[in-house]
Amino acid sequence: MDFLKNANRLPVIDWNLTFFGAHEQKVANNWTVPIEKHYAFECIYIIKGIENIQIQHRDYELHQGDFFLIPPEFIHKMSAGKDLTYFCFHFDIDDPKLKVQLIHGLAYYHPAQSSLCKDLTPHLQTLDGLIHKANYDFNTKMIIQIELSKILQLFYNATMQQTSSDSLTSTEYSRIIADFLKNTVTDQVISYIKNGYLSNEGTGLVEQAINQVGISDGYGFHVFKKTYGISPREYLSRLKINEAKKLLMKPQYSISDISTALGYTNLANFSRQFKRWNSESPRQWRTKNGS
Numbered sequence: 001m002d003f004l005k006n007a008n009r010l011p012v013i014d015w016n017l018t019f020f021g022a023h024e025q026k027v028a029n030n031w032t033v034p035i036e037k038h039y040a041f042e043c044i045y046i047i048k049g050i051e052n053i054q055i056q057h058r059d060y061e062l063h064q065g066d067f068f069l070i071p072p073e074f075i076h077k078m079s080a081g082k083d084l085t086y087f088c089f090h091f092d093i094d095d096p097k098l099k100v101q102l103i104h105g106l107a108y109y110h111p112a113q114s115s116l117c118k119d120l121t122p123h124l125q126t127l128d129g130l131i132h133k134a135n136y137d138f139n140t141k142m143i144i145q146i147e148l149s150k151i152l153q154l155f156y157n158a159t160m161q162q163t164s165s166d167s168l169t170s171t172e173y174s175r176i177i178a179d180f181l182k183n184t185v186t187d188q189v190i191s192y193i194k195n196g197y198l199s200n201e202g203t204g205l206v207e208q209a210i211n212q213v214g215i216s217d218g219y220g221f222h223v224f225k226k227t228y229g230i231s232p233r234e235y236l237s238r239l240k241i242n243e244a245k246k247l248l249m250k251p252q253y254s255i256s257d258i259s260t261a262l263g264y265t266n267l268a269n270f271s272r273q274f275k276r277w278n279s280e281s282p283r284q285w286r287t288k289n290g291s
Helices: 096-105 115-130 138-161 168-195 205-213 217-228 232-248 255-261 267-278 282-288
Strands: 017-026 032-036 041-048 051-055 058-062 067-070 076-080 085-093
Touching: 017 041, 017 138, 041 051, 041 115, 051 067, 067 115, 085 115, 085 138, 096 138, 096 168, 096 217, 115 138, 168 205, 168 217, 168 232, 168 255, 205 217, 205 232, 217 232, 232 255, 232 267, 232 282, 255 267, 255 282, 267 282
Parallel strands: none
Antiparallel strands: 017 085, 032 076, 041 067, 041 085, 051 058, 051 076
16 A cells, blocks of 8 residues: 555755855965866955956956856966955756756846845855854754755856757756766665665666766767766766765765676776775765764
């Protein structure tokens, strides 16, 4: 008998939302940041003065109260104009559909008088204000998560108001590929933890994902990288590393078991891949993070 047959359900939430690199800084007028790119979104809020940003062959001059969003993997460089003090943080979320919406639906530059910037400002100022606290406890972390969630809501609502049909087909292809990869990795881990074996051996996952869409491998790689800024193989590696971190926080799982659960053929391959993304081995990461 199905005891929940008539139940109304809320959606399952299964994503990693990360927040890092948050800082406030006053810099000299000759301050520059060389050409760089990040795997996550970068948010910049100008507290005082002027900052210059170059991205996608365009130059932007930011003034007090302006907000700027740099998508993942977008090459950019920055320099101070005059008397610059800024607040900056990075965030990432592994919800493929939302990530595509943010990358393609939001402009980089939002002047202080724009409606989105006005809505964002109190949340940005709350986050910036936390920097001056003497210590960071659980309450501080919860405030960060709440404020970041509110910022994401504003981003989402802004993209819904100005959704474009440009490249909708290729974007949808990319989202389906990303969804397949995420769901498969999650199913693999659950299968191994519950049953001691893999529901999917993990070979050729990227090709399987592209086949779900019914397009060629070459075109699948092309549209995915155009949408997300990274290849589907890199995206799969990041998914696995995120799952690995969650499992490494649980001491009942050995590093060898975690490697197997994620579909790596041997422990050395897993350790090498993990160190590539985190600059430390799984054992070092586990020790550092208290497990």
